[in-house]
Amino acid sequence: MNKTKTIGWVRHGKTDWNALGKIQGQTDIPLNEEGIRQAQALAERLATEGLQWDGVVSSPLSRARETARMIAERLDIPLLAPDKRLQERGFGEIEGTTEQERISRWGEQWRQTYVGQESDEEVRERGFNFLQDWLEQAGMNRLLVVSHGSFLSLMLHTLCDNLDKSYIGNMSFSIMDYNGERWQSVLHNCTLHLC
Template sequence: MLYIMRHGKTEWNALHKIQGRTDIPLNEEGRLMAEKAWEEYKDLHIDVCYCSPLIRAVETAQIVLKTRKIPIIKDERLMEMSFGDYEGIENSFAIPDCPINILFQKPGEYHESIGGAETWEELFARTGAFLKEVIDPQLQEGKDILIVGHGAMNASIICQVKGMPIEEFWSAGLEQCKILEV
């Protein structure tokens, strides 16, 4: 079984800032969210956890799995989508002509990099390679796998596993510190 979890809350989440690859740690609320997830999922069978190397994901995985001897393996391909020059922008939706908003509001119309942001093709290539090289063989062996990552990165995995079109990219609605069975 493949399980996916989004990291806990950070200060930038609270401020509605675009994080992307900016390495922001969990805030106190995020740590409490992860503690609740530990309690909720402590009996869920997991053989291995793969995790984004960004601190907010690593910290979430460490708290959620704190009393278990489950390996947490970091993989660069699980980093959040890069939002280029728009990382750190606060409340982009309050800026009507902010170019990066198309990625969030009309994903099917986002075709070229804006301000150095990663494209769908780049995101899907790296997460697709991770699925094919790492996850698929282990699922075939019957392993139960947890991926702890980020909103856009996790959504790219869900889209690929479920064969969803890019127009539905954000439809998974990944809550922070909640496990989604894929």
């Protein structure tokens, strides 16, 4: 008999590069003061909602790792070793550029024409590998995962095809249940804790 497993998907708090509209990718940019406040706000929300989480894991990038640490400390749950499979898409030369710089260099359709970035298939494969390992793990039935915007958008919309396509903002929180056969969205792209 399969027991339902629950995953809480969290995008890290804001960074200076987020504020400037620069793509971060796998460049290791830390949280800024606003990002720290955002992480504290979600941690407080999770502490008062009553759902008991078994642990929190993150990408090894400091903005995700620091967000996860604050959540783990507030909830008094294990902070698991970071997992490289959860890090942001590698964007190559695009990392560190603003939208205007990308348009100037690669054109209006840079998302489709730039070839130096990690493909959807590569990101999806490492995300699914992570999920498969977690699903097979005993005793960790409710897991919080702190990751990144492009990674989360791809994973969320691959697992549940009926989700709205709204932008996954900083400190967004989503919950999905897995019943042994399929994923079901419980909460999608919620930022009520930032209001």
